[in-house]
Amino acid sequence: MQHDAWSPPPVLLTVDLVILTLREGHLHTLLVERGEDPFRGMSALPGGFLNHDGEEILDAAHRELSEETALTSSWVHLEQLGVYGESGRDPRGRVVSVAHLAIAPGLPNPVAGTDATDAAWVPAHAVLSGKVELAFDHRRIATDGIEYARTKLEFSSLATAFCGAEFTIAELQQVYEAVWGTALDTRNFYRKVQAAKGFIIPVGADRRSTGGRPAQLYRAGPKTVLFPPLIRPAPPATEEKTREEE
Amino acid sequence: MQHDAWSPPPVLLTVDLVILTLREGHLHTLLVERGEDPFRGMSALPGGFLNHDGEEILDAAHRELSEETALTSSWVHLEQLGVYGESGRDPRGRVVSVAHLAIAPGLPNPVAGTDATDAAWVPAHAVLSGKVELAFDHRRIATDGIEYARTKLEFSSLATAFCGAEFTIAELQQVYEAVWGTALDTRNFYRKVQAAKGFIIPVGADRRSTGGRPAQLYRAGPKTVLFPPLIRPAPPATEEKTREEE
DNA sequence: CTCTTTATTGTGCAAGTGACAGTAACTGAA
C-alpha cells in the first residue's frame, strides 16, 4: 500500500545501563553527570550510541560498562532489560534505547567516561524515591531495572553476581536483604539456599576473623534457575484491605 | 574521543509479533508467508517497519496486529518481549526488531496483510520442533515468546487473555493444559484458582448446554500477579539424574 | 577457662500440595 519511494524511518540506537552493586550493605546504582548537551549537567544512566553500524548491542553494553567502571568485564552479569523508544523521550530525534541490567560485586570507584563529566554511586532508594532527578526517561528505566532485579533474585541465582568468586552464606543473605530491603531469618535462609541444589557449592573453610566461628565458603553453582525459589516476603500489609464481595 | 564529524549509525526498527491463541484445544501461533524479497515465500512472524518517524513502537505493534488479524484491538494482551538486533540477522542491513507477545481468545481466520501473501495459524509444536522453517531469527523469537508465555502463566493472570470476557473454570483449565502441554487435575485446579484472590470473580450462571450441569461464569479479576502461583508440573523426569556429591 | 561473637543445626506447628472419589445439576430419551 506504500509507494515504491517509501522507505522505513531510521532511528538512532542507544544502550543504557542500570549498574547495581552493594556498598556498605546498601544497594547502589551508578549515575553519571551528563557532559553533552541534551540535559547537560543532569544525572543520567551510563550509556551511549552504537559505535558503528556493525556493533552488536550486547557488545556496546559491555563497552559502555568498561568505559564507566574500568571493569575486567568478567565477573559481571549483563542482561537485556527492554526497549524504551517513546517518540518524545529524546530531544535529538527518534532515539531508541535498549536498557540493560548489570550486576557486579563491590565495584571500585567509577571513572568519568566519554560523555560524562562525573560518575558516582547513588543509593537505590534515592532514585526510587525521586530524590535525584534523572535525564530522559532514565528514572523509569532505573526503577524497572531495580524491580526486575528484585524479582529475579527470587527465581534465579542472580544474587551470586553481587558477591565475589567465593562467599559465605551470611554474605549472600546480606545481598538479599539489601536488594529487597527486608530482614530475613538466618536459619531459614541457610536451609533454603542449601535446599536449592546447584545454587551454591562449598569449597573450604575461611576465617573472616570477625571474632566468631569461621564461615564455610561457597561458590556459585551451575544452576541458574532456583528451585525451590526464595520467595520475597510480602511488605508489611499496607492497604491490604481485600473486600469481601456481596 | 570521537571527532566532531562522527554521528551515530542509524538503524531500521521493525516490530515482530508472536501471536498466540487456542484453536481446537491446542496452542497456535500466527505465521505469514513473506511476499517481499528477503526470504520471499518463506514463513515468518507478522511484523514490519515503523510507518513514520513518530510512530510509537507499541502502536506499531497494534497496527501490525490488526492488519493481520482484523481484530478490534481490545481484548488483546500485547506486551514487549525483547530486542533482537544481531548485526547479521537481516540481509537488508542493520535491522533491529522489537519482539512482542500478543494473546487473544479464539481469533478469527487471519487475512493477508500488507507484506504477506498468506497468513495461517500454525500449531506451536510445529514451530518449536522446527517442522516449519522461519525467516530471519524468527524461530528463536517464537520459541522465546512461547516459553515466556508458559512461564508467565504460572505467576500472572495472563491465562484469562486466552478466554473471552466471561469464561468457566473448565475453559481456563484448558488454557493451561494447552499452553503447558500437560494434563491437570480438575479438583486441584479449582481449588488453586479460587485460592488466588483477585484472579477470577464470579458473575452469573450459564447453560453451556453441553449436556451437563451449567457452569459458573467468571471474569478476570483485578489482580495481575497470582499468589499463590500455579506452579507448572515438571515434565516426566527425563535425565533428572542429580548426582550426589562425595 | 569464660565470655563474646558469629556460624550452623533442630524442632514444632500451620499451611499448602497432590492423589483420589463422591455429589450436584442439568439434558434427553424411554
Added chain:
DNA sequence: TTCAGTTACTGTCACTTGCACAATAAAGAG
C-alpha cells in the same frame, strides 16, 4: 416420570513445605 448420560463442583487424607523460634558449635579475647 424416571433413569442414564454428561458436565460441574466439593471433600478427604497423607504428605511435604513453610515459617517462627532456640539451642549448639567453633572460633578469638581477656
